[in-house]
Amino acid sequence: MSGKNAPYELPIGPIHPSLKEPVNFTFKMNGEVIEKVDFSPGRSHRGIEWMGMRRNPVQILHLCDRICGICGVAHALVFAQAVETIADVNVPDRAYYVRTIIAEFERIQSHLLWAGVAAHELGFDTLFYLAWQIREESVDVIEYITGNRVNYGIMMVGGTRRDITPDMFPRLEQALQYYEGLFEKMVNLFLNDKTIAMRCKNTGILTKRRALELATVGPTSRASGLAMDVRVDSPYAAYGDLDIDIILPEVYSSETIGDVYDRIVVRIFEVKQSIDIIRQCMKQMPEGPVLAEEKYAKLLLNLKKASGETFARVEAPRGEDMHYLRMNGKQEAPEMWKVKASTYSNQMAWVEILQGEQIADIPIIVASIDPCMSCTDRVAVVNQEGDAGILTKEYLHRLSVEKTRRMEL
Amino acid sequence: MSSFLITLAGVVLVTIFGIVAGLFLMGVDRIFAARMQMRQGPPLIQPFIDIRKLLCKDSVVPENAVPTLFNAAPIVAFASAVTVLFYLPLGSILPVGTPLPMVGEYGDLILIMYLLTVPALAMVAGGFASGSPYASVGAQREMVTMIAYEFPLAIAIIAIAWRLAVAGIAMPFSVNTLAANPIWTVAGPLGIIGCILLLIVLIWVTPAELSRVPCDTPEAETELCGGLLVEYSGRNLALFSLSMAAKLVAMAGLSVLLFLPWNLSPLIGLTGIGAAGVDLVFFLLKVIVVMFFSVSLVRVIMARFRINTLVSIYWGWLTTIGLIGMLLIILDGTISIGGCL
Numbered sequence: 001m002s003g004k005n006a007p008y009e010l011p012i013g014p015i016h017p018s019l020k021e022p023v024n025f026t027f028k029m030n031g032e033v034i035e036k037v038d039f040s041p042g043r044s045h046r047g048i049e050w051m052g053m054r055r056n057p058v059q060i061l062h063l064c065d066r067i068c069g070i071c072g073v074a075h076a077l078v079f080a081q082a083v084e085t086i087a088d089v090n091v092p093d094r095a096y097y098v099r100t101i102i103a104e105f106e107r108i109q110s111h112l113l114w115a116g117v118a119a120h121e122l123g124f125d126t127l128f129y130l131a132w133q134i135r136e137e138s139v140d141v142i143e144y145i146t147g148n149r150v151n152y153g154i155m156m157v158g159g160t161r162r163d164i165t166p167d168m169f170p171r172l173e174q175a176l177q178y179y180e181g182l183f184e185k186m187v188n189l190f191l192n193d194k195t196i197a198m199r200c201k202n203t204g205i206l207t208k209r210r211a212l213e214l215a216t217v218g219p220t221s222r223a224s225g226l227a228m229d230v231r232v233d234s235p236y237a238a239y240g241d242l243d244i245d246i247i248l249p250e251v252y253s254s255e256t257i258g259d260v261y262d263r264i265v266v267r268i269f270e271v272k273q274s275i276d277i278i279r280q281c282m283k284q285m286p287e288g289p290v291l292a293e294e295k296y297a298k299l300l301l302n303l304k305k306a307s308g309e310t311f312a313r314v315e316a317p318r319g320e321d322m323h324y325l326r327m328n329g330k331q332e333a334p335e336m337w338k339v340k341a342s343t344y345s346n347q348m349a350w351v352e353i354l355q356g357e358q359i360a361d362i363p364i365i366v367a368s369i370d371p372c373m374s375c376t377d378r379v380a381v382v383n384q385e386g387d388a389g390i391l392t393k394e395y396l397h398r399l400s401v402e403k404t405r406r407m408e409l
Numbered sequence: 410m411s412s413f414l415i416t417l418a419g420v421v422l423v424t425i426f427g428i429v430a431g432l433f434l435m436g437v438d439r440i441f442a443a444r445m446q447m448r449q450g451p452p453l454i455q456p457f458i459d460i461r462k463l464l465c466k467d468s469v470v471p472e473n474a475v476p477t478l479f480n481a482a483p484i485v486a487f488a489s490a491v492t493v494l495f496y497l498p499l500g501s502i503l504p505v506g507t508p509l510p511m512v513g514e515y516g517d518l519i520l521i522m523y524l525l526t527v528p529a530l531a532m533v534a535g536g537f538a539s540g541s542p543y544a545s546v547g548a549q550r551e552m553v554t555m556i557a558y559e560f561p562l563a564i565a566i567i568a569i570a571w572r573l574a575v576a577g578i579a580m581p582f583s584v585n586t587l588a589a590n591p592i593w594t595v596a597g598p599l600g601i602i603g604c605i606l607l608l609i610v611l612i613w614v615t616p617a618e619l620s621r622v623p624c625d626t627p628e629a630e631t632e633l634c635g636g637l638l639v640e641y642s643g644r645n646l647a648l649f650s651l652s653m654a655a656k657l658v659a660m661a662g663l664s665v666l667l668f669l670p671w672n673l674s675p676l677i678g679l680t681g682i683g684a685a686g687v688d689l690v691f692f693l694l695k696v697i698v699v700m701f702f703s704v705s706l707v708r709v710i711m712a713r714f715r716i717n718t719l720v721s722i723y724w725g726w727l728t729t730i731g732l733i734g735m736l737l738i739i740l741d742g743t744i745s746i747g748g749c750l
Contacts (some may be wrong), residue, residue, distance in 0.1 A: 010542050017634050032546070032716060123622050123630075123713025129446040195623065195712035359546060360632055360715040 007035045010359070014043045018121055018363035021373035025350075025366070029359065037354045041347065044373050045380035049337055056332040057083045057157055057303050058296070065151045067339060068375045070110045073102055074316030075323075075339065075375075076155035081236060081314070082325040083157045087306035093238075095159035095290040097281045100238040101172070102145060102154055103314070104274040104281075108179065109138040110317035111267045111274075114370050115190060118264065121363035122199055127189060134182055141175045144168070157299060158292030169282055176275050183272055190264055191252060200261040204353040204365035207258055214352065217345045218319020219266045220369045222248055224258035230315035237314075242280045247273055260361075260368045267370075304332050318342040318370045341375030420495065427494045430693060431654025432456040434661070434700055441705035456654065463647035471640045473540035482535025483641070483648035489527035490655035496521050497662045498588045500688030501672045517582040518566050521663065525618065528652050529555050532637050535649075539640035547636025550626045550716050557723035558617040558624075564731035565607040565614070568738045569667055572596055575742035588670045596741055603737030608668050610731045615660050615703040617723065619653065622708035626716050657704070661696040664703070669695050 007028040014022040022043035028036035048067055052060040061083075064075040077099055084091055116131035139149050145164055146152040154160050164172070190196060206216070211224035221228055229246045231239040247269045249262035256262060293299040307329030313322040319342030326336040346369040354365055381391065436453040443450025470476050496516035529551060536548030569592050573581035576595045580586050592604055617624040628636040641649060673691040674684035714722065 008542065010546070017630050018632065119712070123625065124711065125622075126446045126709045127712075129448060133447060193712070195714070198718060199712060199715065358715055358717070360626065360713070363632055 012362060013039075018366065020117065020367075021371070023371070023373050025362075027354075027359075027362070032358045032360070034354055034357050034359070034362070037351050039347075039350060041373055042377050042380050045377040046374060049339060049378070052337045053333055053335075056300055057327075057334065058300065060334070060337065061155055061157060062153060065153055065155075068316075068341065068372050069150055070113060070372070071106060071316040071318060071321070071375075072150065073099075073106045073152055073155065074314050074321050075341075076152075077103060077237070078312045078314040078321050078323045079325070080155050080157055082310050082312035082323045083303065083306075083327075085310040085312060086308045086325060086327050087157070087303050089158040089292050089302075091159055091292055092289050093286045094163070094288045095292075096238040097285045098160045098162075098164050098290055099155070100242070101164060101278050101281050102142065102152065102160075103237065104277045105138050105142050105145070105175075106152075107274045107317045108271050109135050109142065110370075111271050112138065114267060114317075114367075115186075115264070118364060118367055119190075119196075121367045122196060124193075124196065127193075127196075130189070131186075134179075134186070137175050137178050141172060144171055156291060157303065159290045161291070163290045164285075172278065172282065176278060179271065179275050183275075186268060186271075187252075190268055191261075196264075197261065199361070199364065200259065200264060202257065202259050202261075203361050204260045204357060204368055205258050206349055206353050208256070210352055211258065211349070214348050215345050216319070216349050216369075218315065218317075218342050218370075219263055219270065220319060220346045220349060222246065223256075223262040223266045225249070225256035230313050230320050234313070236312075238281060238284075239277075241284060242277055244273070244277060260364055263368045300332065303327075305329055309336075316342055318372060319346060339375075341372060343369070343372045343376040347371065347376065423494050423499070424491050426499065427491050427655040427658055428651055430696075431651070431656075431658045432460065434657050434696065435654055437697055438657075438700060438705050441701055442709050445705070445709045456650075460647050460650060463642075463650065464644060466643035468643035468645045469640075471540055474640065475538040475540070478534055478538035479640075480645065482531045482538065483645040483652070486528040486531035486535075487648045487652040487655070489524055489531065490652040490659060493521055493524045493659040494655060494662070496524070496584060497659060497666060498584055498670070499662070500685060500690075500692035501674055502685055502689065517580075517584060518570060518587070519582055521584075521659075522563065522566060525656070525659065525663075526555060526559065528656055529618075531652075532649070535641070535645075536637035539637075541640050543633045543635070543639045544637055547628060547633050547639070551620070551637055553716055553720060554617055554620070554624060554626060557720045558614045558727075561610045561723060561727040561731045562614045562618070564728070564735055565611050566667070568603070568607060568731075568735040572600060572738045572742050575746060584666065587666055591670050592668065596738065597745055598741075599744070600738050600741030603734040603741060604668070606730050606734030606737070608664075610727050610734065611664050611667065612699075612703040613707075613723075613727055615664065615699075616707050617719070618660050619657055619704065621704055623711040623714045624719055625713060626719060657700065658696065661699040661703070662692075664699045665692065665695045669699075 007030045010027045010029045011025070012027065013019050013024040023039060023041050024043065025037065025039045027034050048063055052063055055063065061076055061079055064079045065072040067075040083089070112131050112135035116128045116135065119125070119127035119131060142152060143149045145168070146154040146162060154162055206220070206224045208225040211221045211226050216224070216226075217228070225248060227246045227248060229244075230236070232244055232246055247266050249256045249265045251269050252265045253262065293302070306327050309324070309326035311322060311324050313320055321342055322340040324336065324338040325334055328335045349369055350366065353368075354362065357365060433453070435456040436451070439455065440450045440453065470479055533548045533551050536544040536551065569587075570581040572592060573586060573590060573595060578586055578590055578595075593601060596604055616622070620628055628638060633639065638646065638649060672688045674680070674688050677687065
């Protein structure tokens with residue numbers, strides 16, 4: 001402690017039990033109350049974009065699975081969509097439904113994983129064990145469908161690599177019924193518990209206006225009352241054919257505050273929504289193939305010829321994932337590939353929602369936006385002193401200008 | 410000289426009993442909690458394994474720590490936690506007379522109450538001496554927690570001793586008196602309701618005294634990475650763990666003394682060493698029951714409190730419940746005096 005005079009500095013991170021991934025927070029504290037927040041990401045950069053720009057699109061697709069361990073299929077799906085748009089691939093309708101089903105199972109397991117982590121951050125380990133035990137069922141189903149528990153490897157440019165046949169439906173239905181049966185219990189445990197309500201209500205408030213100004217996405221923005229969901233706003237895969245409502249905290253509480261509690265409400269009820277979506281998909285699934293081009297060599301040849309640029313976006317469990325892709329028709333590898341993960345949009349909300357809160361609430365507030373640092377980190381700077389320092393806007397602009405000059409030569 | 414030797418032997422035996430019973434209780438607690446959380450849990454001897462491993466490890470003293478205070482704190486904590494056990498009846502082994510003729514007879518409930526605060530104070534001192542912001546915050550929280558739970562604890566102890574005094578029993582604060590005269594047999598119907606309220610208070614004070622969920626704010630793994638203990642390692646940490654174990658026995662033993670002081674041997678008709686053994690086992694069983702309700706169950710069904718919530722709960726709710734309990738006992742006592750007159 002740097003003297004008895006307030007404010008003193010409390011570092012949290014880069015490695016800390018409450019942080020599941022490395023990120024460094026510095027808090028200026030006055031007693032137990034936070035006066036000022038600063039954070040510096042950039043501790044788990046892996047250079048996936050750099051790797052991608054030296055590979056062909058199908059290889060990148062499987063690299064996308066590895067961007068995030070939890071929402072792997074979201075990144076693969078959004079990249080496949082980007083490539084399909086550029087190369088004009090006609091994806092069979094059935095593949096859209098398979099993609100939707102797997103994406104929704106992924107949402108269930110991601111939200112349950114988050115619920116467990118949130119309970120642990122609150123010091124409520126029983127609920128953490130329960131949530132993760134329940135989560136196993138969705139992971140089992142994902143393994144049943146794709147053959148893998150994580151890094152599913154089911155996406156393909158032009159469809160999916162595996163089909164979900166009608167004889168697999170009973171297993172899926174069994175999982176859905178399992179979750180339906182547990183839903184009331186989960187609502188009761190997470191939303192009616194006294195200690196959770198005490199810790200989460202009116203904690204880490206993000207107002208609707210600030211949520212909009214900070215361009216937050218996904219459950220974080222919906223919990224603040226912003227009705228935005230890529231699945232509804234610009235439908236992809238099979239979502240256009242389905243009946244989906246945007247989940248807002250009003251489904252459970254009478255008013256929207258935008259606190260941690262509302263974020264729990266949104267995520268818990270999105271699990272229920274996912275069950276409904278999967279049911280609809282199984283009912284409406286059309287017959288037909290799941291892959292546009294079976295021959296790998298021919299597919300690669302077509303992709304090599306493709307040129308153009310595009311944005312694609314999907315609603316990952318954590319919020320909107322967006323990929324920008326540019327291909328020039330001369331080389332296999334894309335000319336430019338940019339991944340924007342949902343945490344990139346949500347992380348600036350930390351500065352807002354941690355202000356004026358207590359030390360005790362740091363873990364749950366940090367976790368409440370469901371951060372994924374390794375999806376987000378794009379740069380790691382280490383100079384000779386080993387100090388990352390701060391990169392100013394002017395410095396980055398100069399670097400960009402220099403790079404453009406080099407490319408023109 | 411021989412009484413000194415007996416005392417010395419008694420001290421060693423009680424210390425060993427405290428350590429073994431404490432670690433055993435911790436193992437039982439972990440299994441209880443694990444089964445309630447649908448887990449297998451560690452083996453019963455896990456705490457013993459942990460302590461052995463910690464004792465083999467180096468004790469690291471941080472650069473900006475105050476080494477003397479930092480190293481002294483665990484020893485003081487352990488010594489004081491074990492000392493409490495000298496003044497508690499372990500089954501039918503009463504502190505006055507056997508086995509500690511030179512120590513036991515000077516102690517009573519007031520001393521026990523003060524001794525129970527010493528390990529916490531030592532941890533606070535050690536926390537501040539660590540020179541880490543986490544430990545400092547943890548130490549501040551521990552002090553606040555102590556202030557919060559001492560008052561309800563004092564209410565419970567004083568109310569019971571007062572009722573015994575009203576009943577005309579000499580030396581009401583003496584541990585032997587409490588063990589011989591269970592409060593339930595002394596108090597009338599109103600007093601029994603009061604005692605139940607005080608029992609509730611004591612059950613809630615126990616997790617705070619032991620820094621367990623929901624009152625583990627001073628250590629708070631996810632917030633302060635261990636708080637007070639964050640800089641401690643090796644032998645020092647082992648001593649703190651042992652003092653926690655001994656304190657667990659002491660706290661549960663205190664509840665047993667105040668509310669469940671009965672022994673099994675008079676029922677079976679045993680005497681001598683056999684009686685002491687049977688009663689010790691029965692005492693351990695009672696301690697396990699108390700621990701299950703006040704530690705294992707509570708920590709499984711609750712999330713951690715914020716420090717301000719903790720204070721308002723202990724000062725607001727528990728103190729109120731305690732005062733109501735005390736009021737009922739006073740009423741009961743007054744009525745009984747009136748009846749006698």
